[in-house]
Amino acid sequence: MNRPAHWDETRARRIIADLAPLEGAALPILQALQDTFGYVDRRAVPLVAEALGLSRAEVTGTIAFYHDFRTAPPGRHRLQLCRAEACQACGCETLVAHLDRRHGIAVGSTTADGALTVDEVYCLGNCALGPALLVDGEPVGRADAGLLDWLVADLTGGPA
Amino acid sequence: MIPRVYVPGDSAALSVGADRVARAIAAEAAQRGVAIELVRNGSRGLFFLEPLVEVETAHGRVAYGPVAVTDISALFDAGFLAGHGHALAQGPSAEIPWLSRQTRLTLSRLGLDDPLSPEAFQKNGGMRGLGRALAMTPAAIVEAVTASGLRGRGGAGFPAGIKWRTVAGAVGARKYVVCNADEGDSGTFADRLVLEGDPFMLIEGMIIAGLAVGAAKGFVYIRSEYPHGFRCFSRALEIARAAGWLGPSVAGSGYGFEIEARLGAGAYICGEETALLESLEGRRGLIRAKPPLPAVAGLFGQPTLVNNVLTLAAVSHILADGAAGYAGLGTGRSRGTLTLQLGGNVKRGGLYELPFGLSLREVVYGIGGGTRSGRPVRAVQVGGPLGAYLPDSLLDTPLDYEALAAAKGLLGHGGVVVFDDTVDMAAQARFAFAFCARESCGKCTPCRIGAVRGVEVIDRIVAGQARTENRVVLDELCQLMTDASLCAMGGLTPLPVQSALTHFPEDFERPVLGAAAE
Numbered sequence: 085m086n087r088p089a090h091w092d093e094t095r096a097r098r099i100i101a102d103l104a105p106l107e108g109a110a111l112p113i114l115q116a117l118q119d120t121f122g123y124v125d126r127r128a129v130p131l132v133a134e135a136l137g138l139s140r141a142e143v144t145g146t147i148a149f150y151h152d153f154r155t156a157p158p159g160r161h162r163l164q165l166c167r168a169e170a171c172q173a174c175g176c177e178t179l180v181a182h183l184d185r186r187h188g189i190a191v192g193s194t195t196a197d198g199a200l201t202v203d204e205v206y207c208l209g210n211c212a213l214g215p216a217l218l219v220d221g222e223p224v225g226r227a228d229a230g231l232l233d234w235l236v237a238d239l240t241g242g243p244a
Numbered sequence: 245m246i247p248r249v250y251v252p253g254d255s256a257a258l259s260v261g262a263d264r265v266a267r268a269i270a271a272e273a274a275q276r277g278v279a280i281e282l283v284r285n286g287s288r289g290l291f292f293l294e295p296l297v298e299v300e301t302a303h304g305r306v307a308y309g310p311v312a313v314t315d316i317s318a319l320f321d322a323g324f325l326a327g328h329g330h331a332l333a334q335g336p337s338a339e340i341p342w343l344s345r346q347t348r349l350t351l352s353r354l355g356l357d358d359p360l361s362p363e364a365f366q367k368n369g370g371m372r373g374l375g376r377a378l379a380m381t382p383a384a385i386v387e388a389v390t391a392s393g394l395r396g397r398g399g400a401g402f403p404a405g406i407k408w409r410t411v412a413g414a415v416g417a418r419k420y421v422v423c424n425a426d427e428g429d430s431g432t433f434a435d436r437l438v439l440e441g442d443p444f445m446l447i448e449g450m451i452i453a454g455l456a457v458g459a460a461k462g463f464v465y466i467r468s469e470y471p472h473g474f475r476c477f478s479r480a481l482e483i484a485r486a487a488g489w490l491g492p493s494v495a496g497s498g499y500g501f502e503i504e505a506r507l508g509a510g511a512y513i514c515g516e517e518t519a520l521l522e523s524l525e526g527r528r529g530l531i532r533a534k535p536p537l538p539a540v541a542g543l544f545g546q547p548t549l550v551n552n553v554l555t556l557a558a559v560s561h562i563l564a565d566g567a568a569g570y571a572g573l574g575t576g577r578s579r580g581t582l583t584l585q586l587g588g589n590v591k592r593g594g595l596y597e598l599p600f601g602l603s604l605r606e607v608v609y610g611i612g613g614g615t616r617s618g619r620p621v622r623a624v625q626v627g628g629p630l631g632a633y634l635p636d637s638l639l640d641t642p643l644d645y646e647a648l649a650a651a652k653g654l655l656g657h658g659g660v661v662v663f664d665d666t667v668d669m670a671a672q673a674r675f676a677f678a679f680c681a682r683e684s685c686g687k688c689t690p691c692r693i694g695a696v697r698g699v700e701v702i703d704r705i706v707a708g709q710a711r712t713e714n715r716v717v718l719d720e721l722c723q724l725m726t727d728a729s730l731c732a733m734g735g736l737t738p739l740p741v742q743s744a745l746t747h748f749p750e751d752f753e754r755p756v757l758g759a760a761a762e
Contacts, residue, residue, distance in 0.1 A: 110526030212593025
């Protein structure tokens with residue numbers, strides 16, 4: 085996984101200026117900022133607001149509304165675990181409990197060493213091969229506790 | 245003839261190791277000094293057989309699955325490149341029963357070839373619909389869509405022709421075609437299959453829609469939970485531009501049309517069409533009160549045609565093969581085919597395109613083979629998070645819009661999720677409210693507050709606190725949300741809750757362990 089860049093106002097302004105001409109540019113801009121820096125830094129809010137003729141409140145509200153946008157840097161790796169009904173039917177809640185009990189990782193948190201962020205997600209469209217995951221954006225199906233142990237060890241560099 | 249080997253590049257296949265299988269086949273062939281042509285096709289939709297490897301032989305295509313990397317050497321030894329037998333052999337692809345019994349119309353090309361090859365698309369019937377449409381008047385295109393009986397496949401089932409006519413007749417400085425690819429319902433993946441497995445079909449359908457309503461610009465709003473689908477579709481747009489299918493003169497016709505793919509940002513509500521438009525405009529996904537309808541004042545205030553992926557995909561076939569053929573399939577007012585998506589705890593999950601009208605029992609047992617866990621089926625949820633949970637006694641309900649509505653359920657986007665007897669239906673009812681609380685846009689009070697109250701009341705009932713009184717509160721809350729919510733999110737969340745209460749009351753009446761109830 086590519087390491088995100090550190091906050092750089094010049095670079096942020098360039099991203100914003102490049103995408104501002106799009107119709108309805110706010111989401112593409114916020115997504116590009118997050119792709120580059122790993123999260124949407126608060127310092128970007130006035131820059132986006134100014135470029136799009138919006139108030140800071142509108143930009144802040146947009147960032148807060150969508151589950152995808154982060155306001156703090158994530159872990160180096162990301163595991164997204166589906167908790168929607170089709171995966172519930174295949175035991176995804178057992179996996180959530182396993183992550184917590186065995187590895188001390190709560191869904192929605194980042195490990196203390198900054199290695200791994202685990203997020204919940206509601207439907208990855210892989211409902212016949214659940215429980216479904218995305219690991220650094222790559223699909224994984226039929227997940228079980230053993231696979232999670234291996235993934236956590238692999239992504240955090242620790243023992244299974 | 246160099247044998248042609250197909251390994252799907254669809255994300256469901258990838259999730260069970262299709263990339264590793266493709267690499268292992270290439271490596272084994274190289275090691276044995278055998279020349280092969282490796283094609284990454286889309287998935288056939290039979291996910292229980294993924295990775296499904298196919299070989300083009302002198303006797304047609306032959307399938308093997310589910311293939312693991314550890315099977316490759318034995319497959320070569322058995323002579324799979326010539327279609328010879330092996331424990332994983334599924335026989336000729338077209339004769340796999342789960343495929344041959346389908347009516348593949350909209351998804352006829354799914355899994356046949358490289359989904360990003362314009363040549364393969366045209367060879368298999370692509371662009372015929374657009375060719376016809378370019379020779380027709382806009383009114384005649386709208387008439388064909390109306391005559392086909394096509395209903396919107398996003399969930400509401402609104403007649404497509406009426407919507408198209410409204411947009412065509414609306415006056416605006418410019419018009420838009422917006423494709424709703426924010427397929428948020430759990431248990432559904434047909435839109436994703438189109439984005440990854442036949443993206444040019446959607447592009448073709450959108451251009452036809454643009455011609456019919458007089459729009460020059462289209463947007464496809466794809467959920468961020470589909471990163472692979474977004475990449476595939478974005479690549480397809482580049483290829484379509486290079487092929488001259490998009491741009492200032494579509495296929496040399498002089499008519500201009502352009503499509504932009506946009507990524508959602510994690511919000512179930514943005515699958516609701518007005519919230520989607522707000523999101524496309526760059527704001528929070530708050531729903532809009534209707535009227536005005538998007539058809540009259542939609543994206544940036546302009547007349548906008550908003551249709552689901554499957555609706556637009558069906559259009560290219562309706563135009564290519566005529567409205568009558570499409571209308572000839574199905575039952576009652578549900579015409580054409582149903583793209584059924586079978587998932588959850590089921591043995592043979594996948595995508596099945598069938599005429600409307602098959603019973604749920606045939607689907608769950610006949611096609612699906614019962615649960616993957618081998619335990620008895622207890623509940624089946626149809627139509628996503630806002631759909632009802634149905635018990636065994638209602639499994640003879642036919643899958644069409646009206647029959648499901650009569651069973652106090654909904655067909656929605658065609659997802660069917662199977663649960664075995666370990667499911668706790670009180671927990672499922674609680675989840676319906678919790679999901680609504682998480683995803684409510686917050687615009688109307690019944691949904692924003694009602695969902696939170698719903699979780700609390702179910703918790704009290706399960707904990708044995710004043711059960712009778714709290715059941716009354718819960719019923720009133722469900723009625724209020726149904727009657728007073730602005731959109732389907734709050735308005736339909738009571739559906740899974742009430743179905744759980746009606747059909748599985750015992751799960752709400754369990755004795756409370758270690759505490760005196762009431």
